[in-house]
């Protein structure tokens with residue numbers, strides 16, 4: 001395992017960031033068992049070639065990558081990245097980077113698959129992150145996506161709007177009411193394979209999962 005950008009000065013993480021990283025795996029364990037693990041397996045297992053994962057967190061997808069994949073996992077938050085570094089320590093051909101999704105450490109059109117799971121809700125500039133994904137993907141490359149999206153118009157979406165400020169504070173910036181489907185459309189991505197799933201936590205449900213390509 002190597003780490004890129006080792007010389008960047010790193011700010012001391014705040015309490016909320018450290019608590020979120022420590023609580024992430026225990027808090028998501030039930031959803032992983034019921035829904036997320038199965039969706040991650042379906043999305044990640046078939047990948048090959050050069051793969052870049054953004055906002056990789058504690059490394060929830062790592063178990064599903066084949067050992068032949070040339071993998072770069074990016075995670076800007078230090079408490080998450082420490083966990084990620086431990087999780088990849090015995091995995092071959094894996095680079096850990098502190099790069100944010102808006103500024104990836106890759107040349108244009110060099111990536112076979114860009115993996116984004118439960119990240120666009122938290123990235124501060126999702127339009128820039130998606131533009132960066134387009135830049136990085138080679139012709140024929142895919143955006144591999146698993147995200148919670150805004151509920152249908154009506155009570156569900158209104159409740160998401162209502163709880164969004166509190167949720168955002170508790171979940172390190174996560175926007176439960178973000179219209180991620182519209183963001184993907186605006187960024188010029190088209191679905192080639194898409195599933196919808198419900199999570200046991202309605203505020204971050206439903207989920208969309210699948211593959212997209214630049215139009």
Ligand SMILES: C[S@@+](CC[C@H](N)C(=O)[O-])C[C@H]1O[C@@H](n2cnc3c(N)ncnc32)[C@H](O)[C@@H]1O
Pocket residue numbers: 054055056057058059060061074075076077080099100101102116117118119122123124125
């Ligand atoms: C809800 S967690 C998801 C972690 C992991 N992808 C998963 O599927 O479990 C969101 C992650 O996005 C990261 N993140 C926040 N802002 C980001 C940015 N600008 N670029 C990349 N990742 C970011 C957070 O640090 C956090 O690790």
